[in-house]
Amino acid sequence: MNAMNKKIPIYISFLLLIGCVFRSNSTVKVVNLSNRKLAAIPDSIYSLEKLEYLNLGNSITVYPPLSALTSEDNLNQITQISEKISQLHQLKVLNVCANDLRSLPKGLLELRMLDTLDISHNKNLQIANELEILSKMTWLKCLNITGTNTDQNSIDEIKNSLSTTKIIVNLDEMIDHAMIDSIINSPNLLQSDSSRIKMEAN
Numbered sequence: 001m002n003a004m005n006k007k008i009p010i011y012i013s014f015l016l017l018i019g020c021v022f023r024s025n026s027t028v029k030v031v032n033l034s035n036r037k038l039a040a041i042p043d044s045i046y047s048l049e050k051l052e053y054l055n056l057g058n059s060i061t062v063y064p065p066l067s068a069l070t071s072e073d074n075l076n077q078i079t080q081i082s083e084k085i086s087q088l089h090q091l092k093v094l095n096v097c098a099n100d101l102r103s104l105p106k107g108l109l110e111l112r113m114l115d116t117l118d119i120s121h122n123k124n125l126q127i128a129n130e131l132e133i134l135s136k137m138t139w140l141k142c143l144n145i146t147g148t149n150t151d152q153n154s155i156d157e158i159k160n161s162l163s164t165t166k167i168i169v170n171l172d173e174m175i176d177h178a179m180i181d182s183i184i185n186s187p188n189l190l191q192s193d194s195s196r197i198k199m200e201a202n
Helices: 003-024 043-047 083-087 106-110 127-134 152-161 171-184
Strands: 030-032 053-055 093-095 116-118 142-144 166-168
Touching: 043 083, 083 106, 106 127, 127 152, 142 171, 152 166, 166 171
Parallel strands: 030 053, 053 093, 093 116, 116 142, 142 166
Antiparallel strands: none
């Protein structure tokens, strides 16, 4: 059995384990699945009705070097978010940074408690194609689209539509936001490197 075949049972066991944990504890509010080699979001996530913080991103080192990721062996490579995301009515923070998203689900429009959405460093995510969704999320407090496939017209349209939302579009703004947020929040759950998020239950 080669190394790749050895990894598959371990990966399946991991998914089964977290599925059992989530099903047995519907009061989970914080979930950290960063850097777990995920190609898709486990279905069991969508049954967590009390979930408030969901980290599916990959940790980012801004300096040095710019936008360097952790070991590629551990990276999530999520390409889509299911429409089932609409079931997480209590969700406040969603981090899917540095994955491989190609589109956003309309189900995000059902998340009226969501105040922070980090979709940064998804280089294949074309923001111009997602304006119908993003421009309607007027309740957001922070939207991070740094490192996505975007243009100035799309950025301007989002800023005009989300006039009260902090729109982060480049590394300098991302760093500034992380620094300010680290002072206000302890632990900091909103910065792009969300590795501090811990899995916990009531």
